[in-house]
Amino acid sequence: MEGYRADVAFDGEAALPGGALVLVRDGVIVAVEPGSAPAPDGCPVTYLPGTTLLPGLIDAHSHLCGNSRLDALDRLPGLSADELDETVTESLAAQLAGGVTAVRDLGDQDWAVVDRHRGRPGGPVVVASGPPITSIGGHCASMGGEASGVDGLRRAVRERAERGADLVKIMASGGALSPGTDLRACQFTLDELRAVVDEAHRLGLPVTAHAHAVAAVRQCVAAGVDGIEHCSCVDEQGMRTPPELAARLAAAGIMVCPTLGHDLSRIPSPTPAVADGLRRHVEDRLIQAGELQRAGVTLISGLDSGIHPAKAHGVLPLAIVELTAVGASAGAALASATSLAARACGLAERTGRLRPGLAADLLLVDGDPTTDIAAIRNVRAVVSRGRAAVAGGQVPGSS
Numbered sequence: 001m002e003g004y005r006a007d008v009a010f011d012g013e014a015a016l017p018g019g020a021l022v023l024v025r026d027g028v029i030v031a032v033e034p035g036s037a038p039a040p041d042g043c044p045v046t047y048l049p050g051t052t053l054l055p056g057l058i059d060a061h062s063h064l065c066g067n068s069r070l071d072a073l074d075r076l077p078g079l080s081a082d083e084l085d086e087t088v089t090e091s092l093a094a095q096l097a098g099g100v101t102a103v104r105d106l107g108d109q110d111w112a113v114v115d116r117h118r119g120r121p122g123g124p125v126v127v128a129s130g131p132p133i134t135s136i137g138g139h140c141a142s143m144g145g146e147a148s149g150v151d152g153l154r155r156a157v158r159e160r161a162e163r164g165a166d167l168v169k170i171m172a173s174g175g176a177l178s179p180g181t182d183l184r185a186c187q188f189t190l191d192e193l194r195a196v197v198d199e200a201h202r203l204g205l206p207v208t209a210h211a212h213a214v215a216a217v218r219q220c221v222a223a224g225v226d227g228i229e230h231c232s233c234v235d236e237q238g239m240r241t242p243p244e245l246a247a248r249l250a251a252a253g254i255m256v257c258p259t260l261g262h263d264l265s266r267i268p269s270p271t272p273a274v275a276d277g278l279r280r281h282v283e284d285r286l287i288q289a290g291e292l293q294r295a296g297v298t299l300i301s302g303l304d305s306g307i308h309p310a311k312a313h314g315v316l317p318l319a320i321v322e323l324t325a326v327g328a329s330a331g332a333a334l335a336s337a338t339s340l341a342a343r344a345c346g347l348a349e350r351t352g353r354l355r356p357g358l359a360a361d362l363l364l365v366d367g368d369p370t371t372d373i374a375a376i377r378n379v380r381a382v383v384s385r386g387r388a389a390v391a392g393g394q395v396p397g398s399s
């Protein structure tokens with residue numbers, strides 16, 4: 001048995017007054033005691049004064065096959081299985097260094113993550129959707145998930161269940177990084193989306209849908225999806241959330257991952273016009289996510305990691321910080337990347353809180369993120385399933 005002690009602690013849902021002593025055996029949390037409690041005889045304790053102890057973070061929207069370069073998505077179709085595996089391994093190492101101990105992969109290339117990286121014995125826990133279901137020639141079609149028609153879509157869902165995917169991801173609208181697709185347009189009919197949700201739920205799989213277009217968000221609510229990615233509510237006039245739609249998202253309990261977190265400093269030599277455009281885009285995005293937040297929509301943290309230099313694996317803390325910029329309290333922002341993300345990812349019985357019986361996925365940061373959220377970037381130590389994985393380093397970034 002070993003212990004981890006800190007004077008400040010956040011258990012995934014709330015701050016623990018007086019800190020905590022977390023006792024771990026065989027990779028599992030066996031007790032959560034007050035910070036001043038004595039350790040059992042002979043139990044070594046890691047105590048780092050000035051740190052906060054919290055559950056390891058969960059990146060609810062990752063593309064582990066993406067290498068975070070400008071051509072991260074374009075290069076995918078040409079990669080061999082070995083090259084994909086190498087990228088996934090590097091991505092997971094970078095995630096751990098950023099305090100992330102569980103990842104939900106929502107953009108698999110040719111089943112690499114589902115077939116070879118789910119259920120890895122060490123490192124971040126990985127849950128995965130397989131290639132996102134998309135329309136013929138649609139957003140991210142080259143990942144291998146094209147399907148059409150009610151029967152074809154039901155078949156695609158069954159294929160995911162048979163191959164062991166943890167959930168179904170569907171592209172309900174076009175996307176920014178797929179030329180020729182329209183992020184303001186729906187990719188499927190409502191009947192098709194309903195068939196996907198029906199088939200997935202019959203097989204016990206949740207459905208999360210990529211949706212930028214406001215029309216696609218409306219479809220998703222009507223179809224009864226469990227989660228929505230991005231949810232930027234774009235129409236001809238830009239990003240804005242119709243208040244009645246936000247209210248319906250909140251009432252339906254749909255978990256929204258707004259994929260915040262932008263490190264604009266990593267974009268290689270942008271022209272002033274490009275840099276300006278990106279800054280404005282992020283500002284608009286934060287305003288629109290604030291509309292969701294104020295309406296009471298449950299927001300979870302996920303970065304869309306791996307698709308772009310501004311979205312590198314391991315900078316999830318920036319998404320948590322941005323969530324406070326849209327109006328969430330520090331506690332709500334921390335919960336969005338721990339207990340709430342665990343619920344959205346089907347991991348609530350495995351990780352995301354400091355609770356006996358859950359995996360010993362722990363993060364120690366310098367400072368107190370429950371009062372100063374920027375401290376979540378000060379990664380001091382990461383414990384993944386009981387193993388000390390990473391020590392030290394600030395998560396870089398411009399935000």
Ligand SMILES: [Zn+2]
Pocket residue numbers: 061062063106107304
């Ligand atoms: Zn994505």
